[in-house]
Amino acid sequence: MSVSERLAAIAAIGRDDARGGYSRHLLEPADLRLREWFRSTAQDLGLSVEVDGNGNLWAWWGEDRTGAVATGSHLDSVPGGGAYDGPLGVVSAFEAVAILRAEGWSPARPVVVCAFAEEEGSRFGMPCLGSRLMVGEIEPAEALRRADRDGTTLEQAWREAGLAVSSLGPDAGRLAALDVFVELHVEQGRDLEDRGLPLAVSSSILAHGRWRLSVHGEGNHAGSTPMAGRRDPVVAAAAAILAVRQVALERPAARGTVGRVSVTPNGTNVIASRVDAWLDIRGGSDAQVREQLDVTLELIRARVADEGCRLEVEEESFSSLVAFDEPLTRRVASTLGDLPAIPTGAGHDAGVLSAYLPCAMIFVRNPTGVSHAPEEAARDEDCEAGARALAAVLRELAGTPVR
Known part of the structure; x- marks a missing residue:
């Protein structure tokens, strides 16, 4: 399948007729359907699937669970968001695995495709909730108290979805199993469009805070x-x-x-x-x-x-300000023909994980420059180039030591 075909398979899930675009929020019906899509897609590719204690999804290629090369992104959206922010990274990760399998290539160490929970923070107000819980940057009790706009707490939503509240929190063993994380994402801006390039790597993420003002x-x-x-x-x-x-x-x-x-x-x-x-x-x-x-x-x-x-x-x-791992970023850029490194003002799970393991990002050109809105875009040929690039990076990183 192509990336565009894989995106088409989820195009009807979470459409928001009132706002336009998509509204896919943690553990709501659209999110639950996307989780089933993740599971079935992974199984079709021969990957073994698990859900960790923080609601993050993992699809493993290889029996070992140590020294893994991780890739993926998230499936949730802001209210009325675009089709690419998050899902492009997950879809491209699956397509990269499919490309490598079709070539008859097998990794020397495990590859894992992941989809992190509540990256946008649109339902419970904490961006990158799943990755922050995993690394211990937010207390489980604090997370469970958070409520959505309708007053439903995370604890209530967790229990209704059949997830174990007691499993929420730091997952040192899983974090230790990851050697590196590479996240592909649609660019949230038009730097690449202005440069006339389909792909780039990221150098850094701006510092970012959210405050509630009650008047x-x-x-x-x-x-x-x-x-x-x-x-x-x-x-x-x-x-x-x-x-x-x-x-x-x-x-x-x-x-x-x-x-x-x-x-x-x-x-x-x-x-x-x-x-x-x-x-x-x-x-x-x-x-x-x-x-x-x-x-x-x-x-x-x-x-x-x-x-x-x-x-x-x-x-x-x-x-806090994130500066991505320079040796890994140079290696990814070099593997892909010396791509430029550009900063971004948007937060990502790769930014959270970068304090704990080497992380890098690949951006795919967005011709409109719009994100977090229905007008977000990416050309089919650029999406295919992104998946091929990610396959090349996985081949490089999962066949040899990271550093």
Whole structure:
């Protein structure tokens, strides 16, 4: 099969008619169907499948479980996301294995295709949840308390899916079994399109944090409350969002975004009592992100106070700047004809794992440059080139020592 054919096999799963694109969230029906697709595809390729205690999927090529070369990505999406972010990496990993099998090649050490759980963090608010749990960067009890928009906790969702709550948490044995991880991903930007190249490797991931901003005001009647006497958190939140943009524009290469807002009680003829907004900041270093946050919050607090409202801030996650393993990145780039190395502002499971084992990433050109939206794209020929490139990398890494 081609990569495009493999993507077509899951194209009907999780379509979002309201938002456009796809909404595939952890342990919801679309995610459960994709997990079954993963299992059946792996079995068709002669791979043995297992689900670890953190909900991550593993498809093994080879009987040994040590010194493995891992590849893959994730299957979940943001609300209304594109078709390629995550699934392209999993599909390409399966296709790379199929290419190598068709050539009659066998690995000298195990190869494992993986799909990490809740990479986007769209249901329970923690990006790269499955990989973070595996390496011990989030406490199981904290994860289990997290709730989705409907109030369902991770613990409830875990039990309903028939998964063992007691197995959640650090998996030192599995982590030790991995020698290297190479993640293929659609580029989230248009650097490659501008360069006229189908593929690149990644040099680094920007530092990245998420914060929940809760603006408390006074709920009241929209018709009987004079404008001058209001403490409207929606007005305060609007000013806060403009402050995020203002501070980010003052810093070269900074990112500041509010992409999710929740209004309580959310009635047309009601002055709201509370607004929750989620702030996303990314920058070239941990210190730059923290400095931008401090300045942003100072300005937000002043604007919220101007409206007679009160602000609460909760940090939901923070990911430090990632510099991918240089020897491995050079080896991957050299294997593929000296590909360029480019940075990315998007987080990935490879970024989480990079603190524990050598990791590298391969990017596939995105002609629109759009990601986390239905307009995300990749040309069929570039996807096929990516799968062939990944096959070449697996042949190189699984046939000889990593370093």
